[in-house]
Structure formats: C-alpha cells, structure tokens
Amino acid sequence: MWYFWLLEKGGEMAVNRQGLSDFLLQQGVPQDKVKNAMALVEPLFLVAEGKRKILLPPTEETKPEVLAALQGLFGQEQARKVLLVSSSEPFARPEWMTEESYQKAVQATLVNTLGATLMNTLLDTLEDTLGDMLWVMLGAKLEDMLRVTLVNTLLNMLWGTLEDTLWDMLWGTLFFYFGFLLAGEEHEERVAKLAALTQVIAKVWLPFGVKSDEPGCWLVMVA
Numbered sequence: 164m165w166y167f168w169l170l171e172k173g174g175e176m177a178v179n180r181q182g183l184s185d186f187l188l189q190q191g192v193p194q195d196k197v198k199n200a201m202a203l204v205e206p207l208f209l210v211a212e213g214k215r216k217i218l219l220p221p222t223e224e225t226k227p228e229v230l231a232a233l234q235g236l237f238g239q240e241q242a243r244k245v246l247l248v249s250s251s252e253p254f255a256r257p258e259w260m261t262e263e264s265y266q267k268a269v270q271a272t273l274v275n276t277l278g279a280t281l282m283n284t285l286l287d288t289l290e291d292t293l294g295d296m297l298w299v300m301l302g303a304k305l306e307d308m309l310r311v312t313l314v315n316t317l318l319n320m321l322w323g324t325l326e327d328t329l330w331d332m333l334w335g336t337l338f339f340y341f342g343f344l345l346a347g348e349e350h351e352e353r354v355a356k357l358a359a360l361t362q363v364i365a366k367v368w369l370p371f372g373v374k375s376d377e378p379g380c381w382l383v384m385v386a
Contacts, residue, residue, distance in 0.1 A: 180208060206366065221385045232362070232363045285371065300342075305345065309342060370384075
C-alpha cells in the first residue's frame with residue numbers, strides 16, 4: 164500500500180497524545196475541533212496502552228450505528244446492510260475439534276478467509292471515493308507530515324495488536340478523518356461523516372469491507 168514505506172513495525176514507543184494535538188493546532192485546526200477530535204480517538208490510545216481490548220462485543224446499537232456511518236459516507240446503495248463477524252467464534256466449533264485446535268484454526272484462517280470473501284475493503288472504498296480529493300487538498304508535504312504524526316503518536320503502538328489487514332482499516336479511517344480535518348472548515352460536512360465512522364472504530368468495531376457476492380453488504384469485525 165501507499166503508506167508502508169513510512170512505517171517500522173514494532174518498537175517500544177509510547178503513545179503521544181500531546182504530539183498529535185500539537186500537530187493539529189500547528190496546522191491551524193481550531194482548538195475546539197482539536198479537543199473534539201482527541202476525545203473521539205481516546206479509546207484507541209487506551210487500546211494502544213493496553214487498557215482496553217481492541218475489539219468489543221456487539222450491542223443492540225452496533226448494526227444500526229455502523230450502517231448509518233457507512234451510508235453517510237458512501238450512500239445507501241453502497242451500504243445496504245451489515246453482517247457481524249465474531250473474531251472469537253466466527254463459526255461453530257465441530258464436536259470433534261478440541262478448544263485449543265479450534266482457536267488455532269480461527270486465528271490462522273479468519274482474516275485470510277475474510278479477505279477472499281470481499282469485493283472491496285474499507286480502505287479501498289475510502290481511497291476510491293475520497294482519495295484523489297484528499298491528496299489534492301493536502302499536497303505531498305502535509306500528507307507526509309500527517310502520516311508520520313499518526314504513526315509516531317498512535318498507530319505504530321497499535322500495529323502489534325492487530326492483524327495487518329485490520330490495521331489497514333483503522334489506518335485508512337484515521338488518515339482520512341484527520342486529513343479532511345486539516346483541509347479546512349469548508350469540509351465540515353465530510354469531517355462529520357468521517358467522525359461517525361471513526362467513532363464506530365473507536366468503540367471498537369471494525370468495518371472490514373463489502374461481501375463479494377452481495378454488493379452493499381458490509382462485514383464488520385467484533386469481539
């Protein structure tokens with residue numbers, strides 16, 4: 164992908180809330196908007212610090228909230244419904260399989276199986292829908308500054324917590340949210356829509372992508 168050349172997997176870095184906040188203020192984002200943005204992503208800082216699990220169980224609000232966020236960004240035609248995928252029990256354990264072998268099978272096959280099931284990932288859809296617009300607005304220098312800041316303040320500390328493909332979904336959402344926040348007040352409506360998706364991910368439920376044999380059906384990873 165277009166961002167990996169900036170990343171070094173692993174490391175013993177600590178999260179840096181102040182670094183992200185200072186960067187946004189230095190780029191002219193109003194203080195009240197910076198405060199709101201930092202509150203929005205605070206749950207992810209807690210995950211990076213080991214104070215919260217990366218995936219949470221679904222609630223009654225999960226499906227409607229995720230669907231509303233996806234429809235707000237991509238429209239009802241591209242987001243008709245969501246299906247929840249449990250990361251801990253994606254399919255029933257056969258009677259012949261031990262619990263240990265079942266957990267190994269789940270860990271080894273879940274993400275790969277999901278990848279083969281998808282038409283487009285969340286990151287693909289964000290890039291196809293908003294990518295060209297964002298690159299033009301930010302320019303190469305600010306785009307690179309945003310990438311480095313997100314990696315050094317939060318994302319590198321989450322890398323070891325997530326499978327690479329799930330990390331892509333988190334990365335894409337945060338990059339587009341903060342990117343349009345930097346782009347200025349004329350993009351407030353789009354920022355609000357990206358904030359709704361960021362809030363979903365921060366809860367933490369991860370929209371994975373669109374099912375290949377059912378356009379408009381999104382798979383969402385939960386605990």
